[in-house]
Amino acid sequence: MNVDVLLGLQWGDEGKGKVVDVLAPDYQIIARFQGGPNAGHTLEFEQCKHVLHIIPSGVFRSDCINVIGNGVVIDPIIFEKEIADLTPYCPNIYKNLLISKRAHLILPTHRLLDAAYEAEKGNAKIGSTLKGIGPTYTDKISRNGLRVGDILNYDFKTKYKELKNKHIQILNILNFQFQLDEEEKKWFESIKIIQKFSLINSEIEINKFITEEKKILAEGAQGTMLDIDFGSYPFVTSSNTVCAGTCTGLGVAPSKIGNVYGLFKAYCTRVGSGPFPTELNDEAGERLRKAGKEFGATTGRPRRCGWIDMVALKYSVMLNGVTGLIMTKADVLSNFDEIKAAVSYSVDGKIIENIPYDLSNNIMPVFSVFKGWKTDISKCKKPNQLPIELLKYVRFIEDYVKVPVIMISVGSDRNAIINLRYT
Secondary structure, eight states: OOEEEEEESSSSOSOHHHHHHHHGGGOSEEEEOSBOTTOOEEEEETTEEEEESSSOTTTTSTTOEEEEOTTBEEOHHHHHHHHHHHTTTOTTHHHHEEEETTSEEOOHHHHHHHHHHHHHHGGGOOOOOOSSHHHHHHHHHTTOOOBGGGGGSTTHHHHHHHHHHHHHHHHHHTTOOOOOHHHHHHHHHHHHHHTTSEEEOHHHHHHHHHHTTOOEEEEOOSOGGGOTTTSSTTSSOSSOOSTHHHHHHHTOOGGGEEEEEEEEESSEEEOSSSOOTTBOOSHHHHHHHHHTTOBOTTTOOBOEEEOEEHHHHHHHHHHHTOSEEEEEOGGGGGGOSEEEEEEEEEETTEEEOSOOSOTTSSEEEEEEEEEOOOSOOTTOOSGGGSOHHHHHHHHHHHHHHTSOEEEEEOSSBTTOEEEOTTO
C-alpha cells in the first residue's frame, strides 16, 4: 500500500487542516512530515473552530493513528497547550498520537535567536513567525540539535545546557536582551508531557504500516512556494514543503508515494514579506481579505491577497507530481463581477510562462478575465448545483495545469465540500 500525500501549492494557508479532516475517514494513519508550530491547520465542525500547529489533522477521528514524523520540529510548550486544548475533544489522544524520536526540539533560545535574527535584518526581514523554526532547522543541519529521543537519555540536561550556552553566546554578540528563566522552567515541565506519549522510530513504524497495507496520508505544512529549495527564496520556510519532503520527513521510499493531492485557494494569499506577483493593494484585495477572513491562524497577521497565479500553480503541480487538485474558498469569490487569473508574466516587456529564478524582479502579471458567478454557493452539495461560471473557471484551471480538480470547498465547515470525482 502506497502513501498518499496532501500538500499546499501556494504560499500556505490553503486549508489543509479541513481537507485532511475530510479525507481522514479513508485512512488509518495521518502523518505530518515537516514544519512545526509555524503551521496553523484550521478545522471547523459542530460550530467550533480548532487550530492545529504540530499535531496531525486526523486527531479528531477516534479510530485514526496520528504520527509526528522525524521532519517535524516540536516546541514542547506549544505542544503541551495543544494537547490540553484537544483532550476534551480527543479522549484517545495519548493512545492515537505517536511521536518520532528523530523529530527535533525547539528550545526557548531558538525562539530568542529567531527574534534576534529578524531584528538584525531590519527592513530586509522575511516575516518570520518567530516560533524558532529556522534556528532549530539550522542546528539540525549543523548537527547540533536536540531530538525527542534525547529526552530519554541520562545526559539530556547536559546536552540541553551545551546547546543553550551556544545560543546565548550568539545572542550576546547580537546585543539581544532577553529573560530565560521562566520560559526554561515551562519548557522542562512540558517535556514531561511529551514523555507520556509513545516515542517511536517512525521510519520503521511507517514502513511497517505500509507492509501491513494500512492506508496512510502524509500531511504537509506551509506551501510549495515556501519550499527552502524551490520557493521564493529567501522569503521561504526552513523545510522542504514539496512532495519529496515526505520521503525525508517520514523515511518513505520514493517508489512508495501514491496519490498526491494538491490544495490551492481559488485566489492567492501570502503572510509576511516576499514577492507576490498577483497581489492586490486595492479595494478588491481588501474585499478578498474580509470575505475570506484572511488572518494568519498562527500569527493573527492580515494576509496579503491577490488573484490566482496560474504560472506558480503549474510550477507547483510539476514539482509535486500532483495527481488531483482540491480548490478551497471558492465561496469567497461569490460576490465578484469578474475574476482574474494570471496566465503569464511580463518581465521587462518580455512574456514568460515559467517561474523565473528571482520572483522579486520587475514582474507584471498578464491576466485572463472570467465572469463571476454572483451567487451564494455555500449551500451547494452536488456538482450540478454549482453555477456554470464557477465550473468554467475550474475547467480553465484543469486545462492550464493538465490535472483534474477533484474537490471544491464552498465553506469553512468540514461538510462544505463537493466531490467532483464521480461526475
